[in-house]
Amino acid sequence: MGTTTSTQTPAGTDVPVATLDRARVQLDVSGMSCASCAARVQTALNKLPEVRASVNFGTRVATIEAPAGIDDTVLCDVVRKAGCDASPREAGTARIDDPDADHARSLMLRLAVAAVLFVPLADLSVMFAVVPSTRFTGWQWVLTALAAPVVLWAAWPFHRKALRMARHGGASMETLISVGILSASVWSLYTVFSSDHTVTATGIWQALVGSDAIYFEVAAGVTVFVLAGRYFEARAKSKAGSALRALAELSAKDVTLLLADGSELVIPTDELAEQHRFVVRPGQTIAADGLVVEGSAAVDMSAMTGEAKPQRVHPGDQVIGGTIVLDGRLVVEAAAVGADTRFAGMVRLVEEAQAQKADAQRLADRVSAVFVPCVFVIAALTAVGWLLAGGGANQAVSAALAVLVIACPCALGLATPTAMMVASGRGAQLGIFLKGHRALEATRAVDTVVFDKTGTLTTGRLTVSAVTAEQGWDGEEVLALAAAVEAASEHAVALAISASAPRHAEVEDFRSTPGRGVSGVVGGRAVRVGKPAWIASSGLSPTLTAARRTAESRGETVVFVEVDGQPCGAVAVSDTVKDSAADAVATLHARGLRTVLLTGDNAASAGAVAARVGIDEVIADVLPDGKVDVIEQLREQGRVVAMVGDGINDGPALACADLGMAIGRGTDVAISAADVVLVRDDLTTVPVALGLAAATMRTIKVNLVWAFGYNVAAIPIAAAGLLNPLIAGAAMAFSSFFVVSNSLRLRNFSSVPHHR
Structure with a gap:
């Protein structure tokens, strides 16, 4: 251990740290709604003395290099002060739970309620605003009753995040959404419950311009559209994180420990230690890297090595954790356990690779840090400008509120998920x-x-590619004899040969010679099937030698067939392209x-x-x-x-x-x-x-350009007081309509690949 000193953290706590020794700590971080949240947490952690941190928004993991003596609770406190929650985790392990899936289900419930209430609310708001004669006694309370669950309960995730950010002196896209929804709702309450609802303008355009400023449908619409965007985003992130969960589920949960007296004891894999001996039976997963000390079995190695054929292991051979024993019983001495196994290394590889991808943040997240405060500044300047110009409090508030409403990222929230939805549907049709x-x-x-x-x-499935018969023998007869013997074996090559000749005689006195081949008696004749070196001991003809050379040049596996001591044929097995x-x-x-x-x-x-x-x-x-x-x-x-x-x-x-x-x-x-x-x-x-x-990426980019361009163009018009609430709502609806329509163009994507 290195020397230890006392370091003053930003929280004002003396934390002992090692100036020479460093440790790698990982935290599970929750409460991040966008990549800018991850960047904010990362910045806060990196402000600690001698700390280097990287926060992965995709996997919700913070990887920290810190002095070995630092307390995990200090790191978690820093994350909480940045507006998120955190808890320690063991490095190299994957999360079994799926917080994104749970979040998506919660959003779906809120979205369903908001959408059901939004439809009648929008219809009534427009009707009451444009045609005042349709209003009846208590119409204000009807609108309020329809809007309240949407802007308060359905939009609560945005309000909660905005409050948390405000407590820590920050702002995010949720802040803009929350303020826009609440401001529109408060102004609508003022409008509908004010004493004067007389509209004196004549003509359609004049009625629209002079109609009451009822913003309830705008507040509810923003809630519905943004909830939809966040729901599809949560589903996508759940899919992205499932790689690590799939790896975690694949690993062995329990292991059968072999005790000194020969008895067996089942324990959790976490309790397995190096040099412990454990038993693995057919169909079970090997719990750790180690050496085979007893038994022989075929092990499916495809999960870790990519080899199509199972590998037969014997005493002294190495085995890898996460692979599956197909036949036989093995006693394995553990050489690497827990985070030191090759399997755990695989988990880390996937996690680190996903972390590299998370660095490419979406355009919306990259600009939100600038966009949100700019909108608030513009809204404030708008209100002040109208007051200085003598426009009155109503005009000042109306114009400032129009800026907030028109800037709410409704189309921005739809830009990516709608394109992904349409592309996914079209892609499903194309496979x-x-x-x-x-x-x-x-x-x-x-x-x-x-x-x-x-x-x-x-195909990943072995098949017989060629059968070469010695002079005086028929190829089908050679294959049938080989299949009869191989039918009693579980080896992958044996399965391919037996499957190629389903009709064959029964084998008697079957024997398996590990690493060489199999033998038995078929129809009174002694038959051996195995590796060339085993059969070639009695000599091979030029025909069989040439067959072997040709097959191996194609990367195929060759076994020879011997009947009554004489080689009679060669069978080549290949993985079909x-x-x-x-x-x-x-x-x-x-x-x-x-x-x-x-x-x-x-x-x-x-x-x-x-x-x-x-x-x-x-x-x-x-x-x-x-x-x-x-x-x-x-x-x-x-x-x-x-x-x-x-x-x-x-x-x-x-x-x-x-x-x-x-x-x-x-x-x-x-x-x-x-x-x-x-x-x-x-x-x-x-x-x-x-x-x-x-094509999907091009569509997303066009959607984002339109969404941002719409805000840039509309904000000055709103600040000038030229946007009535209904016109602002219509413009917002048109922006969303454009984004959806542009995304729907992907339904016509051609399945014929075009050359560059």
């Missing part, structure tokens, strides 16, 4: 699921598409995109698949963390990378790439980490998805 908009900013500049192999370019792969790659090349095959499989298999589909660049034998390194290297070269994958091992790379694209039949983790999910198992949707993503 594409767009999950979020942050990474879509890079789609127009994507110049490199990286493909995983197993399960992405290939998808029919759509070559067309998809050709289309990408036609658009001028660079393609790369990135896989954990061996170089021979990867090269063979790449040659089939037309990919020139191959990077093989790469582990999950290595895939992230490759993606980062490509980006450092100035490339804008789209990653296409399907496995758990692809999750970090999908999250790290500028655009992650997951095959819909892949694992939940890959689908959760990606930005675009290809629902149909058809790779021709890759170029189509890139086009749809780019």
Whole structure:
């Protein structure tokens, strides 16, 4: 430990800190409604002495490097003073709960109530304002009763956030929304309950200009539209955070500990320590990285390495936590547990990759820090200006309120979610699921598409590709004999061979030789099926030798078949390339995109698949963390990378790439980490998805430009007193209508990819 000193924090508390030792602390942060909130919390934390902090708005996690002696409660207090809540968390672990989903459900209830009340409120407000003769006794109370639940209860999340920000001397978009809603409501109450409601103007335009300033429908409309935007945003963030939750759910929760006397004890995985021995049975997940000390079994490694074939392990072999035992019983000695396991490293990779993406904040969040205070200043100056000009208090308040109302980001709240909704609907028709908009900013500049192999370019299912029979033997007979013996085995190659010849004789005296092959008696003949080195001990003919060389040059697995001591044939097993792969790659090349095959499989298999589909660049034998390194290297070269994958091992790379694209039949983790999910198992949707993503991003940008442009143009008109409340409400409605209409254009997006 380093020397310890006493440091005075902003809170006025003496906190012992270590000047030499530093610690990495993580906090779960709640109450952040936009990226500017994350930036404010990050700034507050970085003001502490010797503290470096980074706040991830997407995962709601603050990662802090601080002196080793600092108390977590001090860090949490700083976060609370910045307007949010925080609690300590263990580094490298993922949240099981989903706060964004809970928030979305709460918003949905408020949105439903607000929308139901808004429709009659808007109709009555317009009717009473323009046609005073329709008013009846108590009409004011009817409007108030309809508006109160909307502007008070439904809009409460905005009011609560605005109050919290005000207590800490800050302002956000919620402040503007809250003040606009409350100001419109208060002025409406004053208007409808005042004694004079006579409208003397004649003609439609004169009636509109001279009508009463009833703002109830405007206040309710702002509430409904912004709630809708926040609801869809919460749903999107819930999807974004599900990658870490999927990883957490995948890990083993309990482990069977083997005691010294040979008895077994089931304990939580958290209590497992290094050098503990634990038992893993078929179908169970290995709880920690370690060494096999007893037993033999086939282990599904695809989750961690991307290999299509299960790997058979024996005493002395290493196993990885998070993989699944398919057959046999293993006794494993734990070598790495908890945060030190490879599985925990995977969680950290996904989390860190998502944190990199969160740095690209939306345009609305980037300008809100300037936009909100500017609107308040303009509204105040408007009121003062009218008073100095002798316009009277009513005119001053009316003009200032018009500025607040017209500046409320109604269209701004719809700009992104409506485009995403329409694009998602159109994408579903095309077999594409767009999950979020942050990474879509890079789609127009994507110049490199990286493909995983197993399960992405290939089907991920082993099949018999060729059968070579020795002279005097029939290929079908050789395959039937091999299938009869392999039917008793659980090995992936055995399953492929037995499935290729469903009608075969029964095997007797079956035996499995680990690492070599299987043997048995079929129809009175001794049959052995296994690796070339095992069968070749009795000699191979040139025919079988050539068959082996040809198959292995294609990256296929070859087993030989021996009957009564004589080799009689060779069976080649391969992972079939998808029919759509070559067309998809050709289309990408036609658009001028660079393609790369990135896989954990061996170089021979990867090269063979790449040659089939037309990919020139191959990077093989790469582990999950290595895939992230490759993606980062490509980006450092100035490339804008789209990653296409399907496995758990692809999750970090999908999250790290500028655009992650997951095959819909892949694992939940890959689908959760990606930005675009290809629902149909058809790779021709890759170029189509890139086009749809780019079109969606263009639409969002146009919507945002219109929303901000509308405010910039409308605020001076409102400040000049030229906007009657009804006209302001109509302008706001038109702005929203434009944003929605522009988004609906995505329904006509063509499924035919266009060349550049």
